[in-house]
Amino acid sequence: MKERELVIVGGGPAGMAAALAARAAGVEDVLLLERDQHLGGILNQCIHPGFGLHHFKEELTGPEYADRFVRLVKEDPAIEVSLRSFVVKLTGDRQLSFLRPGALEEVKARAVILATGCRERTREMIAIPGSRPAGVYPAGLAQKMVNMEGWIPGKEAVIVGSGDIGLIMARRMALEGVSVKAVVEIQKTSRGLVRNVVQCLEDYGIPLYFQHRISRIHGRDRVEKVDVVRVDDEFRDIPGSGFEISCDTVLVSVGLIPENELLEMAGAEMDKKTNTPASAEVNQTSLPGIFACGNAFKVYDLADSVTRDSELAGRAAAKYLGRL
Amino acid sequence: MKRIMTCIECPQGCRLEIDADGSRVISVSGNKCKRGDKYARQEVQAPLRTLTTSVLTRGLELRMLPVRTSKPIPKGKLLEAMDAVKRLVVTSPVKAGSVVAENFLGLGADLVACRPLNKI
Numbered sequence: 001m002k003e004r005e006l007v008i009v010g011g012g013p014a015g016m017a018a019a020l021a022a023r024a025a026g027v028e029d030v031l032l033l034e035r036d037q038h039l040g041g042i043l044n045q046c047i048h049p050g051f052g053l054h055h056f057k058e059e060l061t062g063p064e065y066a067d068r069f070v071r072l073v074k075e076d077p078a079i080e081v082s083l084r085s086f087v088v089k090l091t092g093d094r095q096l097s098f099l100r101p102g103a104l105e106e107v108k109a110r111a112v113i114l115a116t117g118c119r120e121r122t123r124e125m126i127a128i129p130g131s132r133p134a135g136v137y138p139a140g141l142a143q144k145m146v147n148m149e150g151w152i153p154g155k156e157a158v159i160v161g162s163g164d165i166g167l168i169m170a171r172r173m174a175l176e177g178v179s180v181k182a183v184v185e186i187q188k189t190s191r192g193l194v195r196n197v198v199q200c201l202e203d204y205g206i207p208l209y210f211q212h213r214i215s216r217i218h219g220r221d222r223v224e225k226v227d228v229v230r231v232d233d234e235f236r237d238i239p240g241s242g243f244e245i246s247c248d249t250v251l252v253s254v255g256l257i258p259e260n261e262l263l264e265m266a267g268a269e270m271d272k273k274t275n276t277p278a279s280a281e282v283n284q285t286s287l288p289g290i291f292a293c294g295n296a297f298k299v300y301d302l303a304d305s306v307t308r309d310s311e312l313a314g315r316a317a318a319k320y321l322g323r324l
Numbered sequence: 325m326k327r328i329m330t331c332i333e334c335p336q337g338c339r340l341e342i343d344a345d346g347s348r349v350i351s352v353s354g355n356k357c358k359r360g361d362k363y364a365r366q367e368v369q370a371p372l373r374t375l376t377t378s379v380l381t382r383g384l385e386l387r388m389l390p391v392r393t394s395k396p397i398p399k400g401k402l403l404e405a406m407d408a409v410k411r412l413v414v415t416s417p418v419k420a421g422s423v424v425a426e427n428f429l430g431l432g433a434d435l436v437a438c439r440p441l442n443k444i
Contacts, residue, residue, distance in 0.1 A: 037385075040439075047376050047390040047438065053334050061376050063390045063439035067420045147378050150388050175377060175406050194337030198330045199373070203399065302335060 005029035006317055007096055007109035009087050009262065012041020013303050014294020014310040015115035016069040019079050021314025022113075026323035030079045031107065033098055035086040039073065040066035041117060043303065045144045048168050050195075054304035065303060090114075090262040092287055111289045111317045114263055115310065118256035118295040120165075126254050128160070130217035133224070139169045139253035152176050154249030158226050159183045160214055162190040162197070164301070166253030171200035173251075180206045181245050184228055186213045186235060191255075193301070214250070215242065223248050258296045266290060274298070283313040291317055329367060333359040340364045372396035375405050376438070379424060381414045383443055389414050390438040391424055397431045405429055417442045 006027050008015045011034030019030050038044060043051070046062030053059055056068065073079050082100060089097035094109045120138040135154055137145075143165065145151040157178050159166045162185040170180045183201060188210055190197050201208050209228065215237065216227040230241035258275045269278040269286040276298055277285040283293045293313035294306045318324050325345065331338040336356060342364050343350040352364040366372055374396045378388035397405060408429055418424065418437040425435040 044390075044439070047378055047392075049374055049376055049392065050335070059334075059374075061390060061392055061438045064392075064420055067439050147390065148386060148388050150378070150380055175375075175402065177403075177406070193335050194330050195332040195335060198337075199332045203373070 001095065002105075002107045004031045004107050004109050005321060006111045006113065007031045007033065007094075007107060008113045008115055009033050009090075009096075010041065010115035010117060010294070010296070011036070011039040011073075011081065011083075012115060012117055012294065013043055013066065013069065013306045014117070014296070014313075015041070015113070016066075016073050017307040017310035018113045018115055018291075018293050018314040018317070020069065020072055020076070021311035022318050023076055023078060023314075025315045025318030027314075027318050027321060028078055031109075032073065032079055032081045033085040033087055033096075034081065034083050037083055039070045039081065039083070042140070045140070045147050046168075046303075047147045048172070051303050054302070055307050062303070069307075087262060090266045090290075092267045092290075094289055109289075111321050112291070113283075113313050113317055114260070114285075114290070114292045114296050115294045115313075116259045116262065116292075116296045118299060119259050121252075121255045121257055123160075123250075123252045126160075126252070128214050128217055128252075130226075131219055133217070133219035133222050135219065135223035135248050136217065136250045136252065139165045139251040142251050143169055143172065146172055146176060152178060153251075154178065154223075154247075156181055156247040157249040157251055158214070158245050158247045159251045159253060161185060161253035161255070162187075162192055162208060162210075163253050163255065164192040164196050166251065167192045167196040167200040169251055169253065170206050171204060174204040174206065178249070180204070181247055182206070182228070183208045184212050184214055185210050186231060187211070188233075213237075217250060219248075223250055226250060256295065256299050258299065260292070260296055263287075263290070263292060263296075282309055283316055289317075289320055291320075327368065329364065331355060331360045331363050333357075333363050342368060344368050371399040373399045373402060375402055375409075377406060377409050379409055379412045379414050379435075381441065383415055384417065384441045385444060386441055389418065389424070389441055391435050392438055393428060393431075393433040394423075394436050395433045397428075397433050401429065401431060405431075409435070414441075 051065035
């Protein structure tokens with residue numbers, strides 16, 4: 001089995017920042033594994049501006065922010081990038097198995113950084129009753145469809161959840177000519193940034209309903225309408241407050257869950273509630289030589305913060321490897 | 325006349341208080357940096373937004389190329405700009421920053437690529 005000094009799983013903002021920081025701290029051999037055909041991770045579909053204000057002191061779109069790091073990674077001959085490479089196994093003593101087109105590879109790493117990001121919570125996880133018609137999408141999936149594939153998911157949309165992804169998709173859909181009828185938020189305030197409420201909803205006249213929830217999705221083959229009801233401070237429905245919104249699309253933006261199957265498989269101690277490594281210190285796991293960074297360690301609001309903390313992970317790995 | 329608005333220049337989202345006489349700004353307060361002052365004055369006179377969207381490609385690595393206007397354009401022109409974007413197809417390889425459409429809609433801003441894309 002091939003030995004590598006440092007193997008990083010995930011080529012998004014976290015993995016790239018960790019790789020570059022590890023190199024800067026003296027690590028001489030980095031293997032960066034990315035399952036997609038490009039580096040950049042979720043930044044590739046985040047085509048809106050708002051990235052880089054802290055790290056680069058200028059406002060960039062997601063792909064531009066990614067490109068700055070991709071160039072540095074590609075310029076460095078000591079970072080081997082393996083694309084279309086999906087890690088299927090990690091052991092506590094840092095043996096990795098990954099699939100790439102035509103091969104199953106096995107490597108033994110002296111240190112591992114997991115930068116595997118998040119996936120979206122779904123309709124099922126917040127239990128919206130009703131039928132199961134076509135037209136209900138996680139907002140981030142819809143973002144990928146619209147921004148990267150050029151598919152517009154519907155004509156009239158209602159968005160569940162006012163986190164940043166929901167807000168940004170409301171604007172994106174409105175720009176693409178979709179009638180965005182409402183953003184429905186069960187809490188009293190938005191979990192997203194105020195600037196996104198302003199520039200994504202107010203700019204386009206999209207109503208935001210706080211303390212409301214979707215109580216039912218209707219439709220046989222395709223979404224036809226949703227029932228909306230007002231809730232009190234204990235999230236109980238307020239009788240008589242219900243109304244309907246006709247729509248053919250529902251985007252669900254109800255949070256992210258760190259994707260940490262590999263860490264779990266390796267036997268790390270996990271916080272079951274958040275699906276993150278149980279750790280008092282940033283980027284650490286209970287397993288020696290295995291680190292986690294970016295959204296896999298905790299869900300961040302800003303990519304710039306992911307970069308900052310993931311650089312620490314790169315340095316921590318270098319220190320573990322005796323380079324610092 | 326007092327106006328309250330939220331600055332959208334950065335994630336802090338400062339709450340701005342603007343004292344204005346029509347579109348003439350007398351004073352801005354509540355901003356934690358000078359960008360807030362600039363934003364408030366521009367927003368009162370003529371709101372501007374940077375348009376980001378993606379353009380269809382043919383023969384390149386990805387189906388869509390993310391693009392942005394090289395500088396903010398009038399907010400009222402966004403939908404018109406989107407209609408024009410839908411008529412574009414990018415067929416040549418680009419780098420981040422390559423101009424896809426010069427002086428887009430005559431607004432004085434170029435439409436530029438946000439990432440590199442090579443031929444398939």
